[in-house]
Amino acid sequence: MGHVYERLDDRTRAFIEKQPVFFVATAPSDGGRVNVSPKGYGDTFTVLDDTTVAYLDLDGSGIETVAHVRENGRITLMFCGFERQALIVRLYGTGRVVxxxxPGFPELLARFGPHPGVRSIIVVDCDRVSDSCGWGVPRMDLVEERSTLDRWAARHDVQETRDYRAKHNRNSIDGLPGLSAGESDPVGQRS
Incomplete structure (x- = not known):
């Protein structure tokens, strides 16, 4: 049977920080498409305090999470135990794009591992923390993290990154605003 918590306790925090992948779900307010994105790289997620978490938003072919969060703030993060512990943890809350x-971007960025291609940081103020059994989730072993995204981002110079983001990250698939022209510049320092 699942439980609901007011905040991240030590056990839940340890569980989510250990997971090599998590999933982010967002949706526009009025119809449109629900988006679910997998997130990897173990050093791109951090717990800021008992009710606040953050993760790096790296380059990608879409901008759904940023657009949805800016439009309505609603966001859910899900962590599944693929190893021995059969557990699912969901963090429901209000997100903001940094x-x-x-202000505060450099301090937040310093909490993560070094990655090129950082577009923003998504900070989530959690208003519900819940867990449930993960009995239907298969047990799997992590072979390795893929380095493809980091290698891809490192190959592009500033102008190429601006051009890519202008083409792929200005609007969501439903036409909501994503990154503005001024936000298309790559982060000068690595996380």
């Missing part, structure tokens, strides 16, 4: 132009 870009390199926002």
């Amino acid at each position: 870009t390199l132009h926002d």
